[in-house]
Amino acid sequence: MIKDVNHIGVAVKSIETALPFYTGTLGLTFEAVENVESQRVRVAFIKAGNCKIELLEPTSPDSPVAKFIEKRGEGIHHVALSVDNIEDRIQDMIEKGIQMIDSTSRKGAGGANIAFMHPKASNGVLVEFCEKAAKQHDN
Numbered sequence: 001m002i003k004d005v006n007h008i009g010v011a012v013k014s015i016e017t018a019l020p021f022y023t024g025t026l027g028l029t030f031e032a033v034e035n036v037e038s039q040r041v042r043v044a045f046i047k048a049g050n051c052k053i054e055l056l057e058p059t060s061p062d063s064p065v066a067k068f069i070e071k072r073g074e075g076i077h078h079v080a081l082s083v084d085n086i087e088d089r090i091q092d093m094i095e096k097g098i099q100m101i102d103s104t105s106r107k108g109a110g111g112a113n114i115a116f117m118h119p120k121a122s123n124g125v126l127v128e129f130c131e132k133a134a135k136q137h138d139n
């Protein structure tokens with residue numbers, strides 16, 4: 001089942017430069033920063049009620065986020081939806097003819113299982129399915 005919006009990914013050139021706007025100007029709470037090697041990004045999570053903003057800073061020039069910034073500049077990169085049973089959700093999409101970038105889940109930030117849908121399949125929006133690691137609590 002698709003439950004709610006887990007986070008909004010925002011591509012930034014530098015977390016250090018971008019963070020003060022979210023924490024200082026907007027007054028939101030910084031949660032954690034983490035290197036996600038498999039995606040070649042450093043991420044910072046900022047709590048916004050029940051949702052999060054995920055700042056994505058590329059750690060390699062050929063990473064998806066670096067390519068995105070080069071083509072489109074900084075900005076909203078993806079919408080992550082919380083799901084139960086991610087492998088079933090992926091299969092369901094594939095059966096419905098939706099182009100998934102990941103046909104099985106990968107490890108994302110905080111040990112979550114994640115999978116991306118191609119933006120061409122979802123009106124130009126990169127959608128991430130996100131299944132929380134067993135240890136994580138709800139938000």
Ligand SMILES: C[C@@H](C(=O)O)C(=O)SCCNC(=O)CCNC(=O)[C@H](O)C(C)(C)COP(=O)(O)OP(=O)(O)OC[C@H]1O[C@@H](n2cnc3c(N)ncnc32)[C@H](O)[C@@H]1OP(=O)(O)O
Pocket residue numbers: 009036039041043054056064065067068071076077078080101107108109110112114116118119120124125126128
């Ligand atoms: C840490 C983790 C977590 O939350 O736990 C994360 O979020 S990691 C977040 C970072 N990881 C990822 O994004 C992994 C999944 N993404 C990818 O595999 C890639 O970025 C693709 C989405 C397949 C695009 O790669 P590709 O090499 O095809 O690049 P490309 O520049 O040629 O893009 C092909 C077409 O997709 C569009 N496109 C590219 N990135 C897009 C995005 N974020 N949102 C909407 N459209 C996008 C391009 O403008 C282009 O459209 P036109 O053809 O019209 O010009």
Ligand SMILES: [Co+2]
Pocket residue numbers: 007009054078080128
């Ligand atoms: Co994400």
